[in-house]
Amino acid sequence: MERMPADQPYRSLSLWLDTVPGTLAPGDPLPGDLAVDVAIAGAGLTGLWTAYYLASAQPGLRIAVCEAEIAGFGASGRNGGWCSALFPASLAKLARAAGRDAAAAMYRAMQATVDEVGRVVAAEGIDCHWAKGGTVHLARSATQLDRARDEIAEAREFGFGEDDVRLLTADEARGFASATAVLGGTYTPHCAAIHPARLVRGLAQVVRQRGVRVFERTPVTGLAPRALRTPHGTVRAEYVIRATEGYTPALPGLHRAIVPVYSLMIATEPLPGPVWEQIGLAGRPTFGDGRHLIIYGQRTADGRLAFGGRGAPYHLGSAVRPGFDRVPAVFAALQRTLAELFPAAADAKVTHQWGGPLGIARDWCASAGLDRVSGLGWAGGYVGDGVSTTNLAGRTLAALILDTDSDLTRLPWVNHRSRQWEAEPLRWLGINAGLQAMSWADQAEARTGRPSRVAQVMGRFLGG
């Protein structure tokens, strides 16, 4: 991956890194060769949760995390702050692969994970502005309302009740988020809005206090059985864990394991009380709507709207570069969409614009696993749902490494392997065609009021 120049401030990477307390100056790099029990590549939430649960279960364990930049540099320090129970594969898809009970168990584990994150941040004193206000998903057209009904029907089929997710009338939906053109929606209580950089930086501090060594400015150049290589030296370990998500394709032998797809965000200045009276979002539920090209938002603890969406292009060869974080046309589209949703915020100044790569496996199913023979482990492919899923991954990897008997290791995503992405340029063509098709589908649905066929076809091609 391309390194950021040493003098470029990490604060500019997101609203969250800009406003997180404490210094972002990089900690010490790996001083030379080292022997530990567990070596982890990447100090995002995956790497840090894994270290946290390992160190909590076995305080004597020697754990080293090697991070190319600083803890929280990647998606974990830049995301929308939805700590949700969302999982990138649907219940129906999981059921086809692993059976109905396994699918339901996966979704129940995700719900429990939201509360586990809440428990840990409270226990460890990580002030990440936690507000478990749920998620309101607005239906702003008849086709979106149909999709909301289908979602509820699927949830019921798998035994999830009104307490898990429920259909909303237009009035009820507007009671959560008073957006324009609302016809109804869904509400689930299983989501907390958080300040992501406070979570990931706080967690890095907690694991350090527990004796985990986090080496910054230490790019991993190769992962092999019992060895993690860096330009500063080699870390030898019984277990070597890959926690590099959207950056994975830059590692030798892993070009086609995961693709980095960019999600971009904007944030407004803090909005005055009367504007919030018009918008709602009291209790800080996270919000989105039923369009194909995903949008997501939250009311921050300091009264801003932080709002994001997909639509930035995929780059040939799964390239990841700092310059790809910013796409003016996408920022402008996000600002227009936000003003359209909440006209009361139309004149609000946008103070921050940023983006980052998330990771997608070819079959759109996240996974966490460990090859006991080689000692190599991994977790990732969370698409846009990694804030809580990384916690489940961390607990699962810890249980696999420590060989603890746990229901977690029997969940269907454990040791699941996706097939590889296509070689280039097919990959580039397919992903960008998919992104474009989602955008066309939204425009067509808005025009015709009918569900778009192109979205269904592309959805199948992309496997999402």
Ligand SMILES: Cc1cc2nc3c(=O)[nH]c(=O)nc-3n(C[C@H](O)[C@H](O)[C@H](O)COP(=O)(O)OP(=O)(O)OC[C@H]3O[C@@H](n4cnc5c(N)ncnc54)[C@H](O)[C@@H]3O)c2cc1C
């Ligand atoms: C804009 C945006 C919005 C999002 N919104 C949400 C949301 O609201 N809710 C949600 O659940 N998910 C969201 N996501 C996804 C979520 O942020 C990620 O799934 C999650 O943070 C992944 O965590 P991670 O630790 O696996 O990866 P990352 O946080 O990307 O961490 C990987 C780390 O590895 C380091 N690294 C990479 N290569 C190397 C190397 N060779 N050597 C050493 N270190 C390396 C990187 O510098 C980075 O720090 C969003 C993502 C983005 C980009």
